Amino acid sequence: MSESLTIDRVAIEGSYPSGGVVEVWTINRPNKLNALNSDVVADLKAACKDAEDDADVRVIVIRGASPEPAAEGKRQKPPAFVAGADITEFVGKKSKEIRAIFENNAWEAIWNLSKPTIASIDGFALGGGSEIALSCDLRIASTRSNFGTPEINLGLIPGGGATQRLARLLGYGKAIEMVMTGEMVSATEAYRIGLVNRLCEPDELQNTTMQLATTLATKSPLTLKSAKEAVRGALEHGMAEGLEHERDLFCALFDTEDMEIGVNAFLNREDPEWKGI
Ligand code: COA
Numbered sequence: 001m002s003e004s005l006t007i008d009r010v011a012i013e014g015s016y017p018s019g020g021v022v023e024v025w026t027i028n029r030p031n032k033l034n035a036l037n038s039d040v041v042a043d044l045k046a047a048c049k050d051a052e053d054d055a056d057v058r059v060i061v062i063r064g065a066s067p068e069p070a071a072e073g074k075r076q077k078p079p080a081f082v083a084g085a086d087i088t089e090f091v092g093k094k095s096k097e098i099r100a101i102f103e104n105n106a107w108e109a110i111w112n113l114s115k116p117t118i119a120s121i122d123g124f125a126l127g128g129g130s131e132i133a134l135s136c137d138l139r140i141a142s143t144r145s146n147f148g149t150p151e152i153n154l155g156l157i158p159g160g161g162a163t164q165r166l167a168r169l170l171g172y173g174k175a176i177e178m179v180m181t182g183e184m185v186s187a188t189e190a191y192r193i194g195l196v197n198r199l200c201e202p203d204e205l206q207n208t209t210m211q212l213a214t215t216l217a218t219k220s221p222l223t224l225k226s227a228k229e230a231v232r233g234a235l236e237h238g239m240a241e242g243l244e245h246e247r248d249l250f251c252a253l254f255d256t257e258d259m260e261i262g263v264n265a266f267l268n269r270e271d272p273e274w275k276g277i
Pocket residue numbers: 031032033035077078083084085086087088124126127128150151154
């Protein structure tokens with residue numbers, strides 16, 4: 001793993017099975033507004049594989065490193081979640097080379113995680129950065145954040161999933177406006193249209209994020225996996241097929257210990273102590 005992605009593990013008290021952690025991934029190139037170069041992309045893909053295989057990881061939070069104080073005489077860099085793919089790496093590339101990079105990409109690796117993912121956004125979430133946020137299940141943004149797909153201004157279109165995920169999340173009208181104009185959407189507007197789930201002041205972002213992560217980390221990891229799979233089904237299937245898929249997942253949970261634990265805990269007015277089986 002390079003220094004471009006820092007991984008911190010925050011222990012969750014009251015998580016069952018015990019030992020549960022929230023993994024916080026910090027994209028760490030603040031001088032380049034955390035733009036996604038090939039190191040970051042490789043690290044994100046590796047982190048996805050490791051997190052998927054590690055039963056202790058219950059929730060993943062993705063954030064961008066905060067700007068460092070400006071050197072004397074230099075302009076202060078603005079806060080950023082991620083200001084997009086690293087544009088310098090586009091120079092001189094042709095379709096064959098780009099296809100090889102984008103076919104097995106970090107956005108899909110994040111999207112395909114079976115565990116809950118949260119994008120914790122402070123500042124610019126542009127291009128590939130907005131796509132990282134869209135690949136997460138939930139988005140929390142500070143009030144000074146801005147979202148956008150400015151690829152049109154580079155003679156490009158989004159290549160990390162935004163045309164599809166924006167259209168599904170916001171509807172065709174807003175997605176086509178964002179992709180064709182490349183204009184930014186403010187955090188308040190993003191909250192209003194459902195692009196972000198929660199909005200808070202910058203100094204509350206960490207707490208708000210960890211509160212939500214903790215809420216998720218204290219559910220049954222097994223049940224969360226089914227929940228994610230069922231709701232994802234709505235994006236992938238027609239209504240009848242999606243309902244059948246939901247019913248299959250729902251019924252299968254009746255054969256798990258966690259369902260017995262949850263129901264008994266409710267009836268006995270106790271907190272459930274999940275086993276994850
Ligand atoms: N790729 C590579 N470098 C980037 C970058 C990106 N996507 N976004 C920002 N940077 C770099 C800048 O080149 C600059 O580097 P430098 O200080 O070494 O010159 C540094 O990050 C700070 O950015 P700067 O443009 O000076 O900040 P700003 O406050 O004037 O503007 C933005 C902020 C976000 C509006 C502007 O950086 C921008 O438009 N970035 C590109 C967004 C984009 O098109 N993303 C989609 C890419 S597919």
